[in-house]
Every structure is written in structure tokens, then in C-alpha cells.
Amino acid sequence: MGRHKEYRQRLKYQVASAKKKTLGYQLAVKLNSELGMSETESRLLAHRLSRWVLLRPDIRGPNQIIVEASAGCDHFVRKWREGKRIRLTPYDMEDIDLELEFGLTTMQTGRLLRLIEQAHQQDALLSAK
Structure with a gap:
């Protein structure tokens, strides 16, 4: 019958690629690999750290x-x-x-x-x- 068509496949790929380039994702990977934190803990802490960096008045975020x-x-x-x-x-x-x-x-x-x-x-x- 053929292959099941997946709509917006390119957009989904671009979104996943952009998410991997964000500060929060990069921090989560570092916390997970270097400190040995679990994936959930590293994502939560990375989210809080990235928000903290972006809200600091003296630091310009990436x-x-x-x-x-x-x-x-x-x-x-x-x-x-x-x-x-x-x-x-x-x-x-x-x-x-x-x-x-x-x-x-x-x-x-x-x-x-x-x-x-x-x-x-x-x-x-x-x-x-």
C-alpha cells in the first residue's frame, strides 16, 4: 500500500535541531554527562539556570x-x-x-x-x- 505519510516532517526536524542548540539543552547535557545527574534533574536545573542567566541585568544571554x-x-x-x-x-x-x-x-x-x-x-x- 505504500508508506504512511508524515505531515510537516521538515518542520519537526528543524524544531528538534533548534532545541538542541539552546542554552537550556546544552546545560542539561553538561549536567548529565559531567555531574552524572539523571536526565530529569538535569533538564529541570538547566531550565532554571538558563532562565536565571537570561534575567540577570548584567549578563547578556546567548x-x-x-x-x-x-x-x-x-x-x-x-x-x-x-x-x-x-x-x-x-x-x-x-x-x-x-x-x-x-x-x-x-x-x-x-x-x-x-x-x-x-x-x-x-x-x-x-x-x-
């Missing part, structure tokens, strides 16, 4: 960039040229899950909303230019 943005709520139109350096995460693990479940358009929309939210949390406004 998937974060520093962008020049306009200073936020305290400044008015006359002072729009005053800049502020903020950290943004253009690529996150939830993007992979969104793309796998809902598709590319939803993933891109979620990514854009996350960037706007991160800028707002750091009291900055992103420029459209």
Missing part, C-alpha cells in the same frame, strides 16, 4: 541582543532623540513551540509582541525606523 531605543514613559516628543540601550530576546524557546503547533505567522506575531513587551518592561520605546 540569544539576546542589545538595541538602542528611545527612552520611555518619562520623556516627551521633544526629547525623542535621547537613547537608551535595552536587551531584547529575538529568539526564544516558546517560538519553536508556537511554530510547530500553529505555524510561521503565529510564531512571528508572538515574537514581535514579546519584543514590544520586553522594551516596555525596560521603560523604552522601539523605533519603527
Whole structure:
């Protein structure tokens, strides 16, 4: 009768490949191989460590960039040229899950909303230019 067709096979392969390149996965492999932790323990600890690294204000994580943005709520139109350096995460693990479940358009929309939210949390406004 033929082979059973698997839909979105390429996308599943790309998602699995991207997950193996994340900070959390790399930490889990190191904890498992070097410290001899179980797989579940190493994944839990790696998840917490990667979140801790990304939330530290003095450390730029591996998937974060520093962008020049306009200073936020305290400044008015006359002072729009005053800049502020903020950290943004253009690529996150939830993007992979969104793309796998809902598709590319939803993933891109979620990514854009996350960037706007991160800028707002750091009291900055992103420029459209």
C-alpha cells in the first residue's frame, strides 16, 4: 500500500535541531554527562539556570541582543532623540513551540509582541525606523 505519510516532517526536524542548540539543552547535557545527574534533574536545573542567566541585568544571554531605543514613559516628543540601550530576546524557546503547533505567522506575531513587551518592561520605546 505504500508508506504512511508524515505531515510537516521538515518542520519537526528543524524544531528538534533548534532545541538542541539552546542554552537550556546544552546545560542539561553538561549536567548529565559531567555531574552524572539523571536526565530529569538535569533538564529541570538547566531550565532554571538558563532562565536565571537570561534575567540577570548584567549578563547578556546567548540569544539576546542589545538595541538602542528611545527612552520611555518619562520623556516627551521633544526629547525623542535621547537613547537608551535595552536587551531584547529575538529568539526564544516558546517560538519553536508556537511554530510547530500553529505555524510561521503565529510564531512571528508572538515574537514581535514579546519584543514590544520586553522594551516596555525596560521603560523604552522601539523605533519603527
